[in-house]
Structures are given as structure tokens and as C-alpha cells.
Amino acid sequence: MINVIGLGYIGLPTALMLAAHGWEVVGTDYNQEIVNTLNLGQTTFKEQGLDELFHAAVKAGIRFSEDYMKTDTYILSVATPYDKLSKKIDPQYLIKAMQSVMKVCTKGAIVIIESTVSPGTIDKQIRPIVEAGGFVPGEDIHLVHAPERIIPGNMLYELKHNARTIGADHLNVGEQVKAIYDSFCVGEIIVTDIKTAEMTKVVENTYRDINIAYANELVKICHVDNMDVYEIIRIANRHPRVNILKPGPGVGGHCISVDPWFLVGDYPGLANIILAARRINDSMPEFVLERIHDIMKENGMRDVSRVGLYGLTYKENVDDMRESPTLQMLDCMEKHLCGNLVKIYDPMVKEDVVANQYYDLDTFLGEIDFLVILVGHKEIIDNMHKLKGKVVLDTRNICDLEGTYRL
Ligand code: SAJ
Known part of the structure; x- marks a missing residue:
């Protein structure tokens, strides 16, 4: 047994x-x-x-x-x-x-x-x-x-x-x-042996964190000079030995965003790339907030309550919210007293975890002018046509509507 x-x-x-x-x-x-x-x-x-x-x-x-x-x-x-x-x-x-x-x-x-x-x-x-x-x-x-x-x-x-x-x-x-x-x-x-197995597991997740951090750092670099980071990554990945992962609003979940810290904690001064990667990925929720702020300004928007965040989970099509970038963003927003004003919706999360109520997609979209896609759940991919006429910031590069802002 x-x-x-x-x-x-x-x-x-x-x-x-x-x-x-x-x-x-x-x-x-x-x-x-x-x-x-x-x-x-x-x-x-x-x-x-x-x-x-x-x-x-x-x-x-x-x-x-x-x-x-x-x-x-x-x-x-x-x-x-x-x-x-x-x-x-x-x-x-x-x-x-x-x-x-x-x-x-x-x-x-x-x-x-x-x-x-x-x-x-x-x-x-x-x-x-x-x-x-x-x-x-x-x-x-x-x-x-x-x-x-x-x-x-x-x-x-x-x-x-x-x-x-x-x-x-x-x-x-x-x-x-x-x-x-x-x-x-x-x-x-x-x-x-046991120690090799322990180290191998942590090394695998750390590898992914570093690769995502590289993509996220490229986002910031390309943003300065208005270069299309997605096109650059797409073309670079046609090289037979290059495979850059996807940029996004941050790295969440209980694994990739946690395990690298074990190496940083146990090998301070040695785990340098690992630490830098963690910092880059952890800085992404704030970068997204800056983008939201700039896009609101560009479009003459003032009312935060007309901004909607789509996605609370740490990634698409799961119901797990541990270390989710959206929750990290909300933490930062609370400091500026707007965290409880923005609308938030996630079809995978049925509990009222933040100040907002649970909406269905149509009600949620009806109450906002500016949608920030933070998680690419199947639901939003299937309903992209409903976003026409809205200002959209797509942090996952899944929306092909004209005029969509990306990271
Ligand atoms: N993410 C990006 N860009 C990407 C890939 C992921 O921003 O290109 C983000 C996701 O949105 C998410 C976070 O990274 O917020 C982590 O998601 P993930 O899909 O990369 O990984 P996890 O945490 O769901 O699962 C990982 C897996 N590890 C590896 O792929 C090396 C899984 O195989 C492990 O079993 C799991 O961690 C674990 O439990 O350790």
C-alpha cells in the first residue's frame, strides 16, 4: 500500500x-x-x-x-x-x-x-x-x-x-x-543520489526564471526606443540555438518565482545571475502599472474605476493565485489608493478575494473603457471580438485587434 x-x-x-x-x-x-x-x-x-x-x-x-x-x-x-x-x-x-x-x-x-x-x-x-x-x-x-x-x-x-x-x-x-x-x-x-536530485529540480525552475527575465529585460530595453520586442523575439527564435521565452506581467506561481531564492539564500555572492533575474521578474508588475498610467494619460483618461484588470491567477487556465503578478500589482496600487477602485475579473476564481465583486465577462466589459489583459485564459482568447472600441493593454501578446498596446 x-x-x-x-x-x-x-x-x-x-x-x-x-x-x-x-x-x-x-x-x-x-x-x-x-x-x-x-x-x-x-x-x-x-x-x-x-x-x-x-x-x-x-x-x-x-x-x-x-x-x-x-x-x-x-x-x-x-x-x-x-x-x-x-x-x-x-x-x-x-x-x-x-x-x-x-x-x-x-x-x-x-x-x-x-x-x-x-x-x-x-x-x-x-x-x-x-x-x-x-x-x-x-x-x-x-x-x-x-x-x-x-x-x-x-x-x-x-x-x-x-x-x-x-x-x-x-x-x-x-x-x-x-x-x-x-x-x-x-x-x-x-x-x-539525493542531493543531485534536490539540486536538479531547483536548477530547472531557475533556468526558466532566468530565461523569462531575459525576455522581460528585452521588453524594457525595446520600450525605450520603440522597438517591437515580440517581433524581435520571434525572429531571434528562428535561430536553431535560440529559444527566448515570453515576456509578461511578472512570474508567479509557487515554483518558478520561489525556487531560485533557495539558491540565492544558500549561496549569497555566488548566485548573481539568479538574483538579477528574480529582481527583473519581480519588477514587472510595477512596469505594467507605469504602462497603464502612460496609456491613460495618452488617451486622456482620468477615472481609474473605468480600468479593468483581466486575470488574477498566476497564469492561464489555472485557478491558482499564489504569487500572482496581478496580486502584486494590486498591492502597489493600494499604496496609491486606487487598488480598490479598478475593476477585476477572472473566470477561474469564484471567490471574492479582492475588494471587487465577481462579474461575468460581459458585465465586466460593460463597466470599463480600458482593459488590461494580465492572464491569457481561454475565455478571453475566445471573446477578443468583444474588446473592439476599448483601449487594450495586452501583457501576454494574445490580442490581435488593431491599436492594442503591448508591453
Ligand atoms: N511565464 C512567463 N513567460 C513564459 C512562461 C511563463 O511570463 O514564457 C510566467 C507564467 O505566466 C507564470 C510563471 O511564469 O506566472 C510560471 O509559469 P510556468 O508555466 O513557467 O511554470 P509553473 O510555475 O506553472 O510550473 C513550473 C514548471 N517548471 C519548468 O517548466 C521548469 C513545472 O514543470 C514544475 O513542475 C513546476 O514549476 C513546479 O512545481 O516546480
């Missing part, structure tokens, strides 16, 4: 996938609401194909509980937030989960950590918990790091097709864990 601990964005799909592929699975979460919702037959977040997989897993016998199980295999996919001040990882949930596992597990158990951690965390913070439990790590209890790599919006496809890394102390344990993932994953599975 596999006990998957932490039923969030990663743990839930992983647990469901395992159950749908023949494993006996119990999903555990300390959050009673999540467990209750799942036990009532509903999923807890939106993701392409998740509901179908959920039903298949339920049919296959998956169970959900607040309790940890006595078994031989655990997968830990709990949140690993970072401390905004120190910019270091905060492993409190992982530590608590590990301590709870130690109370129920027996000799020979394998504990697979999927949560992203900064390099060295498992050695420094998790091994001692195994020892405190009266076990010898690597002999009685086997620690494994199998960092998740799936992208929100296309999680289930990537869970099946992406290559994976498995870090273990002993090759035979790595191979044993590989066999578990092999049951549903057709991608390559690479077995290595």
Missing part, C-alpha cells in the same frame, strides 16, 4: 494516478475540508482531466483520510513554502509530515519526498528525524527524493510523459522506487 501525504496540486494527481494503475493507495491530508470534499466525491481544484482520473481512482478503491497509515511506502508531497524575509525554504510541513510518518512506519519502509526542497534539506533536516525515531537512515528507513516536474494546466499529460529524477542512497532502493513510477510514467526515469 502507498500512503500519499499532502493532497494538493501534486499529491492528489499522483495518488489518483497510482490508484488508477493498480496500486492500493490511501491519500492523507491534515486538512479535514480537503479529505471531506474528496470523500464526498468531488475534486478540490481545477485541472484538465482531473475529474475523470478521480472517478477512475475511486472506482479502483482509493481512500482518503486525515490519518497516516502503517505501510511500507510513503510519498510526501506537502507544501514547502519559503520565508519571504530570509528567502529560505521553510520546511515546517515536511518536518511535521516526516515526524508523523516515523510514528507509524516500520523497518524497511521507503519514504519518497516529492516536495521541492533546497539542496541539502533532506540530509540536514530530514535524516535527523529518522534518527530521532530510533531508525538508521539508509538501513532501516530509506529516504528517496523524487521531485515532481508537472506543469499546472497540463499536469496529467506531464505526469505520464515527463522524464523523472529519483535520488536515493542505494541503487537498489532507487530501482525499487523507479518500478513504482514506471507503472504509469512512460518518460525516462533517471536514478541518482
Whole structure:
């Protein structure tokens, strides 16, 4: 039996996938609401194909509980937030989960950590918990790091097709864990040591952050001399060895905007490009605000309440708002007392998270003259024709209406 601990964005799909592929699975979460919702037959977040997989897993016998199980295999996919001040990882949930596992597990158990951690965390913070439990790590209890790599919006496809890394102390344990993932994953599975697996995961997300920062820096450079950054990137990317990512209003989400800080925090003075990239990406929400201000001026607009921000989530077609550039923009706007005046709308977010009400697209568009597209949800792409006659600032380069402003 596999006990998957932490039923969030990663743990839930992983647990469901395992159950749908023949494993006996119990999903555990300390959050009673999540467990209750799942036990009532509903999923807890939106993701392409998740509901179908959920039903298949339920049919296959998956169970959900607040309790940890006595078994031989655990997968830990709990949140690993970072401390905004120190910019270091905060492993409190992982530590608590590990301590709870130690109370129920027996000799020979394998504990697979999927949560992203900064390099060295498992050695420094998790091994001692195994020892405190009266076990010898690597002999009685086997620690494994199998960092998740799936992208929100296309999680289930990537869970099946992406290559994976498995870090273990002993090759035979790595191979044993590989066999578990092999049951549903057709991608390559690479077995290595734990620290290499930890570092590789952080390096991947940092690479993407740096590449996006380059695109965002180009936006600012091109803006000075009125050059078309999108055309420049499009042509540059025709070079066989160039692939610049897309500029945007900033980098959000709980991964790309967080993981690079682990390297900055642990290697100050060395992680220089990484730090510069973080700063560039973090400066984008303010850059967008400056653009809004300039465009209002150019069009003789004064009334902030006729400005509408489209998109609250950190990226398109997901319902996750963590570290979202729009929320960062609203923070800056609050300082200028206009954050609660602008209209905000996001079809993926059903709760009233900011001062604004929830609108449908038509009502929202009816109340504004100036639309700022911050997230390229499918809904807005399908309804571009409704934007005719409005001033539009498109931060995602998805709108082809004449006269549209871009970054
Ligand atoms: N973004 C841009 N321009 C781009 C691509 C993204 O501005 O060209 C922005 C997005 O709008 C978003 C942020 O960057 O605000 C991050 O989005 P993303 O789609 O790049 O990545 P995440 O955070 O959804 O998922 C990443 C993935 N990592 C990599 O691609 C290296 C995923 O594979 C990881 O599993 C995930 O982080 C994670 O959990 O670590």
C-alpha cells in the first residue's frame, strides 16, 4: 500500500494516478475540508482531466483520510513554502509530515519526498528525524527524493510523459522506487543520489526564471526606443540555438518565482545571475502599472474605476493565485489608493478575494473603457471580438485587434 501525504496540486494527481494503475493507495491530508470534499466525491481544484482520473481512482478503491497509515511506502508531497524575509525554504510541513510518518512506519519502509526542497534539506533536516525515531537512515528507513516536474494546466499529460529524477542512497532502493513510477510514467526515469536530485529540480525552475527575465529585460530595453520586442523575439527564435521565452506581467506561481531564492539564500555572492533575474521578474508588475498610467494619460483618461484588470491567477487556465503578478500589482496600487477602485475579473476564481465583486465577462466589459489583459485564459482568447472600441493593454501578446498596446 502507498500512503500519499499532502493532497494538493501534486499529491492528489499522483495518488489518483497510482490508484488508477493498480496500486492500493490511501491519500492523507491534515486538512479535514480537503479529505471531506474528496470523500464526498468531488475534486478540490481545477485541472484538465482531473475529474475523470478521480472517478477512475475511486472506482479502483482509493481512500482518503486525515490519518497516516502503517505501510511500507510513503510519498510526501506537502507544501514547502519559503520565508519571504530570509528567502529560505521553510520546511515546517515536511518536518511535521516526516515526524508523523516515523510514528507509524516500520523497518524497511521507503519514504519518497516529492516536495521541492533546497539542496541539502533532506540530509540536514530530514535524516535527523529518522534518527530521532530510533531508525538508521539508509538501513532501516530509506529516504528517496523524487521531485515532481508537472506543469499546472497540463499536469496529467506531464505526469505520464515527463522524464523523472529519483535520488536515493542505494541503487537498489532507487530501482525499487523507479518500478513504482514506471507503472504509469512512460518518460525516462533517471536514478541518482539525493542531493543531485534536490539540486536538479531547483536548477530547472531557475533556468526558466532566468530565461523569462531575459525576455522581460528585452521588453524594457525595446520600450525605450520603440522597438517591437515580440517581433524581435520571434525572429531571434528562428535561430536553431535560440529559444527566448515570453515576456509578461511578472512570474508567479509557487515554483518558478520561489525556487531560485533557495539558491540565492544558500549561496549569497555566488548566485548573481539568479538574483538579477528574480529582481527583473519581480519588477514587472510595477512596469505594467507605469504602462497603464502612460496609456491613460495618452488617451486622456482620468477615472481609474473605468480600468479593468483581466486575470488574477498566476497564469492561464489555472485557478491558482499564489504569487500572482496581478496580486502584486494590486498591492502597489493600494499604496496609491486606487487598488480598490479598478475593476477585476477572472473566470477561474469564484471567490471574492479582492475588494471587487465577481462579474461575468460581459458585465465586466460593460463597466470599463480600458482593459488590461494580465492572464491569457481561454475565455478571453475566445471573446477578443468583444474588446473592439476599448483601449487594450495586452501583457501576454494574445490580442490581435488593431491599436492594442503591448508591453
Ligand atoms: N511565464 C512567463 N513567460 C513564459 C512562461 C511563463 O511570463 O514564457 C510566467 C507564467 O505566466 C507564470 C510563471 O511564469 O506566472 C510560471 O509559469 P510556468 O508555466 O513557467 O511554470 P509553473 O510555475 O506553472 O510550473 C513550473 C514548471 N517548471 C519548468 O517548466 C521548469 C513545472 O514543470 C514544475 O513542475 C513546476 O514549476 C513546479 O512545481 O516546480
